[in-house]
Amino acid sequence: MKFILRNVLFLILLFFVEDINSQSRTKVNFGLDWEFKREETNSNWEKITIPHTARIENLVVIKQFQGTCWYQKKFDVVNSKNKKVFLYFEGVMQEADVWINDQKATNHKGGYLPFMVDVTPFLKSKGNTIKVKVNNEDNPDFLPGKPLKDLDFNYYGGIYRNVYLITTDKLYITNPIQANTKASGGIYVNFNDINKSKASGIVQVHLKNEFAVEKNANLTFILTDNQGKKLEFKSEAFRVNANSGRTITQNIAIENPKLWSIYNPNRYNLEVQLISNNKVADVYSEKIGIRKSEIKEDGYYLNDEKLYITGTNQHQEYPYLGYAISDEAQYRDAIKIKNAGFDFVRMSHYPHAEAFLDACDELGILVMNSLTGWQFFGNETFQKNAIQDIREMARRDRNHPSVIFWEASLNETQMTDDFMKLASKALKEELPLGNNCTASWIDNDNYDLFIPARQHGKAPDYWTKYNKGNRKIFIAEYGDWEYYAQNAGFNQTEFANLKEEERTSRQLRAHGEKRLLQQAYNFQEAANSNRKGQQTIGEANWVMFDYNRGYSPDLESSGISDIFRIPKFAYAFYQSQRDANVVLDANLIAGPLLTIANNWTETSPLNVAVYSNCDEVELYLNDVLVGKQKPLINESSDRLNHPPFVFKMDKFVAGTLRAEGFINGKKVVSNLVKTPEKPSKIELAYDISSKPINPDFPDMIFVYAKITDENGTVIPTATNEVTFSLWNGKAELIGANPVKAEAGIATIILKTPHFKKAIAINAASLNLQTATVEIKPSLK
Template sequence: MKFILRNTFLLVFLFSVGNINSQFRTKVNFGSDWEFKRAETNSNWEKVVIPHTAKIEPLVVNNQFQGTCWYQKKFDVSNSKNKKVFLYFEGVMQEADVWINDQKVTNHKGGYLPFTVDVTPFLKSKGNTIKVKVNNEDNPEFLPGKPLKDLDFNYYGGIYRNVYLITTDKLYITNAIQANKKASGGIFVNFDNVTKSEASGTIQVHLKNEYTNNKNVSLKYILTNNEGEKLEFKSETFLINANSNKAITQNIEVKKPKLWSISKPNLYSLEVQVIVNNKIIDTYSETIGIRKSEIKEDGYYLNDEKLYITGTNEHQEYPYLGYAISDEAQYRDAVKIKNAGFDLVRMSHYPHAEAFLNACDVLGILVMNSLTGWQFFGSETFQKNALQDIREMARRDRNHPSVIFWEASLNETQMSESFMKDAAKTLKEEIPFANNYTACWIDNENYDIFIPARQHGKAPDYWTKYNNGKRKIFIAEYGDWEYYAQNAGFNQTEFSNLKDDERTSRQLRGFGEKRLLQQAYNFQEAANSNRKGSQTIGEANWAMFDYNRGYSNDLESSGISDIFRIPKFAYYFYQSQRDANVILDCKLVSGPMINIASYWTENSSLNVTVYSNCDEVAMYLNDVLIAKEKPAINTNSDQLIHPPFIFKLDKFIPGTLRAEGYINGEKVVSNSVKTPEKPTKIELTYDISSKKINPNYPDMVFVYAKITDANGTVIPTATDEVTFSLTEGNAELIGENPVKAEAGIATIILKTTHFKKPISIIATGANLQNGRIEIRPLQKNY
């Protein structure tokens, strides 16, 4: 059966890759009990758990490991004559060769997309061995193609994302990428008509029959909302021939759907059962969400409500561990993005982990999905691989409600006209429905929206006067390069005479209050400028977190949080741009907010900036009212929903600054900062961001040692050396140790394995009272 095409609206559903366990299909984590070694060494095999990075790197990565490493594992698996056994690799960086019992079964090129291995023919009844050869050296034939030493990000080696062992019947629902069929494979759900009263569309299920005889099959669909209400329906019986595959399309209607949105990301559970002779032989469950995404003449609409999209860019990199982080860590990063006030993340510059996309679905974060690439256009083989990556990206992620834009182009790359035409066409072939938007940094007629960086335009207008009448514009990057290099072009290795402390947005937290305020002001000015463009539907700042990149010997520090996820002042500017009447899940930050962008020391500015989404703010110094102000509106704030507040003080007096926010004359929120006194102690905290530490599989959280005075005020100039020690628990500390504090905070990563018992950590420093913390498995982590 073919897909039903209607020229109306597109609804995308979420594909969940959570564990699927039943008597019909099993999906179990295959990450334990691996052995690893790098080819460059003659060392013995070491025991590791997947996700795993080929090498723990320093904080600033100047000489990243590139080379070959090996993984192996012994395993047993039940393999009856009617069963199929698959291994699903979410991501291996960046070329993988796989052997089962000394027989080579596959080669896979490309580090950011998954692949499936059918291991059924190679298994023994007992005592199987898998070996994986992994290489992350430069290779111009597949993406990103550009040598690491010239690249604006890093590609860290290893089996760095999850691996799953999947067993099914010989008649089964396929994997969308493995099936390798246009607009098919696996489960593909589309609703082309969505209103508040009804949503209608199709569910396509792709089946493969590896039996030697024909089968009469029916499918049962069970849709359950978050209140437990079920909608059940069944297909007619159909024939699927021996050793063949077939796609079945089922119409679906949902009355009064609970729509997915950025403030209420309602989700459903969809279960599909495969039935033969009145018996279930395969079943697959997904978590899905219903929404309508549309660009109209006057802007972008989500569920028929106009939305100016405020977003950010993110590189999926942890310090020391590179890309090898847990699903829970991915979720925590998404929480931080949502809490910062953003409603979109651009996946710069590659497809991110499936767990991160799942988190975006759960949290209500829109996504611009991105093809791997940056400033590199390779050979015919490279281009062919790029088009295949577009297909696989679409097949992996087409069912996510969060994905609204597809960057089916190579970022900041001079592509040929024929390639751009083929790239956009490829994405449309894979998702052949209306309101499926392709994006390119070149203003090209083959694409639906134009996504330049702000610095690609010319000051002072940049893109505010853009209007070609065909495409809307989304500012995909802004706030960094135009201030760093004064629009010096695309050569990001020309550093001489470019840095200026008074203008750059590249500010480490340790650079001090004045420079962090400059960074925040840069983002404010640029965000305000973006909103003056009548054709601009949204923006994504550069960037959410500081990160490493191959071509540079320092951290790229334009993040509004540092690489350890500690906020800078700019973080609170963005948080203030979400309306106070937007109330999110109780575990997220929303509602009225206020933040004083000052440390209030003798070196602080007497023009104190306060970020708030309130109507008025009153400022007190040592409980004496300084002033009650409205937002400060000028040419660099007049387009903002909530301009900052500025309070002018006559002189510095040590003590406490307190800001109180008012809405409709009622005080609703307050914030205080105290002049720091003598450093006396270390206070330990750890960051969970509403996601508990995984009790069964490896997880990692940041542990912060705050150097404070007797009142608990962080000393913003403290650079004391701190030593972290584990005194109890099954875990390890990863990072520099001892480590110098930056702006009063020293950070290390706590990596857990089987988190069943309490973990105790102590932090020590010269002339400071020790910090201690105990982390318990069953305590609430929010």
């Protein structure tokens, strides 16, 4: 009898524990098993997955698809009377109408911010159908407003970001976008008193009770650091009225906090448990960071340490696929930015994907979040939508430690003073607890920070003599237009023999060493100039990757990497500007670095540039010492952390250039380049940038076919036509195929629907040895 009683008690206790810890909330990727068709084609439905682009475009996009397309999906969902069911769309370009079981659920305008649909009232117990009508034609009533044919970027159609199916209890933590409440909705975290010994702040939680009766509840807050150490806080008991919402604010304090910074991006997992009647009604988790971001009289400070911010601009575009890329692809772009020596990115010229921001949080990349816009100021409806976008951008991204500046203004747009007042006010209202530094390209007192482009000033001083009291500036763009427009000034006379197209920073990899070195020199010269401004707290070059734009039938090629993410010489210049003593995560590039910016061919420059963060560099030609030098310091390099090294060679002699870098007299790094011989073979490589291919959902990576000689040296002038093929594995090749190599490398995109088994890719070209590479799933 005692045995039976003991087991009964055990079962009761087990039931109680499971009931307490049962979690009502589920979040499921809703991207599989959709059907799609474009209205213009009047074709049958095709099976697709989301993220999805309305049309695969050419590498150089001319007459990009604009029009209406349709998506539909059949699905079942448990629709209990005590449950809520939502669909969360991260981004649809750019007007969406949603029907559930032929009933109109919502209309949403704007392609760069999310929206949420409460589908509960429309659901059947089985056999539900969702239909989404998507249109990306020009519309002056919402952002960006400007016609695509006149725009400096492209907005690609489709449901191009993730969709999630979310279920909750009818007593639940809201979503800040859906709640649409000023400075509220969901979870809002802010630490307002931070030092190395203690951090204190608040967690604000917005709840909704859609039961017909009042609910008693309390909240538990669990903070877990990156080593698994937990801190727990509990709220007082409270009530939430029937069919009402309520905000609960909890004070929290952490002793010896692990601060988030660019080199140590420590994060905490915040879990909020909503408990009612001894049951966990809802659980919401989010990664947060604790950091102190300030602009003081003498500059910018992160965690009380002064920092000159070095960064870049980025468009979220991929070749062929437009905006429709995976979370993993977003991460790979972010890691390339960090590896380039940058600790900051400006989201040009719109809010980027949530996954990209998550990656910036994880990698330690500071962010300027940007309102959608470029050289267009619309009517009253447009302006009203712009203010709402500012609010939604703040609500979506307010908990990201990476976001330090908010560009609550329309880029390069002549805005009215009334609009600028409303824009800055809206951001401040949404972020009353801090983290609310507003920025504008117009020098206006409504904003905290002035963010001109370098070309908005006049040569040769640009912004170096800016002085407006204690007002600080951040150079939001530099290195491109001022050279494209030929008004750079400084040292251009040294290059008087350059043709106009050779002076510009807009250089494809195919344009060769001389022009790629000119691009790198332009960025160097401009970066050096920026640092001479007493009020300048940082800079972002234009731009990280080459990209398409609506108004021009060619690639904008001022990227320090091309559109396939292949680095140019300028990439190595920026890499060299990070100090050699910086320690980063093992997956990142840091420490002593050295790159010879020369292919060493008969047509190569005899002034050999070496980019390095070392004290001294030795250069050897065929193992014979050419010289040992310190960095070249002149008026175009005297403010840089690490000026380049330049070795003047008497003549070209085929063979091997080897450079060795020294710090405090000790050799710490080396690099070599070899004169390429005749083309012999193909070498295949692929890029995952330390982020394994997603095993369960669609992903995409770049595959590179390098045209090399027998020694494996890439032929920098090779333009061989390469044909890619899949030998085994379930995947798709996206891009021109066959494709001509550019500067010795042909590129294609491998898209995987999922990745459970190895994939083999073959590359072939006339008169070259073929190559095969096998890509295996990660064992992690």
